[in-house]
Amino acid sequence: MYLLEVRDLTKHFGGIKAVEEVSFKVREGSIMSIIGPNGAGKTTLFNCLTGLTKPTKGKIYFLDKDLASLPPHSIVKLGIARTFQNIRLFREMTVLENVMVAQHSKAKSGLFGSILRPQGFIDEEKTIKEKSIEYIELVGLEDFTNTIAGNLPYGSQRRLEIARALATEPRMVLLDEPTAGMNPQETSEMMDIMKRLQEFGKTIILIEHDMKVVMGISDRIIVLDHGIKIAEGLPDEVRRDQMVIEAYLGKETH
Numbered sequence: 425m426y427l428l429e430v431r432d433l434t435k436h437f438g439g440i441k442a443v444e445e446v447s448f449k450v451r452e453g454s455i456m457s458i459i460g461p462n463g464a465g466k467t468t469l470f471n472c473l474t475g476l477t478k479p480t481k482g483k484i485y486f487l488d489k490d491l492a493s494l495p496p497h498s499i500v501k502l503g504i505a506r507t508f509q510n511i512r513l514f515r516e517m518t519v520l521e522n523v524m525v526a527q528h529s530k531a532k533s534g535l536f537g538s539i540l541r542p543q544g545f546i547d548e549e550k551t552i553k554e555k556s557i558e559y560i561e562l563v564g565l566e567d568f569t570n571t572i573a574g575n576l577p578y579g580s581q582r583r584l585e586i587a588r589a590l591a592t593e594p595r596m597v598l599l600d601e602p603t604a605g606m607n608p609q610e611t612s613e614m615m616d617i618m619k620r621l622q623e624f625g626k627t628i629i630l631i632e633h634d635m636k637v638v639m640g641i642s643d644r645i646i647v648l649d650h651g652i653k654i655a656e657g658l659p660d661e662v663r664r665d666q667m668v669i670e671a672y673l674g675k676e677t678h
Contacts, residue, residue, distance in 0.1 A: 592652030
């Protein structure tokens, strides 16, 4: 089953063609990587998928619903979550509080519930806390549950971002440069986390520059260059594609 289908997605900023008629499908439970040189349109593509940027034209179908005109909060409710290249945590809050905030996006109790605190609200808060701890454990941060987020090492902050994304209970997670700035051990651990998420049934799309990560974890790879999709296929197919070598991989190996 295809969870996401993108048809002729295009985004222009004035005369700049950031994304130009890009089409692809993502099978449920798979890991797809989007690669390409800086300025290839990768993050613009992510922004279109998550409602931060409205496409100039094209269709984005998630579970057969067209996302192209929906705001970000509606897309989150449908089941898509993302992380950002620049970490966006609540730095003065604890790890647990960061994840619980995201869990509250699924909460049924509103403002009056938080003020009056009926039994239903108390039960829901207990459930939110329990689920948040599960997501914290899933990314290996159980020893830092009560640590202030801003005091975490860089790699752990990246993990916390993923836990917070998972707390919205998505079917699909978009990861923007999840291993950026990590040392080899942290990178290996992040790959293990992504594989674990896949085992839990999550569908993952990631933007990534580390070719060892891309080739080691992806079911399929899309290559963008100047906003245009120049290749798509299995890792071995993409690795051997002459256009990809000339546009991107050749630069990576010199």
